[in-house]
Amino acid sequence: MEQFKERLIDIFEVEEINDTDVIKQFEAWDSLTLLSIIATIDSEFGFQISASDFDKIETIADLLQFIENNKK
């Protein structure tokens, strides 16, 4: 999970991320960022999150919880 958080920091091009950060409010957020996160989750945790499931996720904490519940 720590490694994944570091990858999110690189994806969003920020100094740090916090549990309460809202994903779609990062300045680097766009549709390709979404696809990059999907590919990173697949690579790190071995499952594919659909774009519609991703739509229900608001904060970093929500994302980490979703991964915790679904990882293989």
Added chain:
Amino acid sequence: MRETVLITGATSDIGKEIALKLSHTSNLILLGRYQEQLEQLKAHCANSSSHFVFQFDFNDIQTYRNTFADFLLANEIQVNKLVHCAGMMKVMHMKSVDLKNTHQIFNINVFSIIETLAILLNKRLNGNALNNVVFISAILSKFGSTGHHLYSSTKGALDALMRSLAVELAPNVRVNSVLPGAVETKMSKHLLSDPILLEKLNQQYLLGIGKPVDIANMVNFLLSDESSWITGQEFVVDGGRTINIKNS
């Protein structure tokens, strides 16, 4: 005599259409990840009892060569024609790529077919049976698009492989590739379900978005004697998308 055609990605939307079409004249080996879907497709094919299914996941590429060779030997099959339809798409920022993503897409799109060819050109396993190969590439092999670097590079690899093989294997084996534009399938459904994007695509595609049968018809032509003086070529089948300078 009916020839045997191996179709990788047989249960893809494009692969299915190819299988149904070829099943009237050829015996098929349907290769895919899911036994049940393969059996269902086989049942829908003409002459269904003359076809085989071979279940394999190209993520396990290390064991593919032996497993596939054993399958051919056990069933005493020789393969005459090969259609490579299996393929996956990954879209992301280049900076987010990792080696695992890269290995996976290259395993499925490229290494799978290199391994398959090594088997089908082995005299002990397949004699001189192989006479025709068609790769399903993509117009993204020739053009750039943000986020599509991995996918494009796998399709570019297929086209380059195709040309060298066409030279090495002539005149016994003809090798060509088909480069589809956007076709309505599982792979493209996320694009085609976005109304704004669909509107744009409808302007770019002079003849509309493609259907799997549009690709199957070209594959059928390339596998047939009608194309007997054609080898080493890329065939763009894209409803006019890439020649439309106004809406590119």
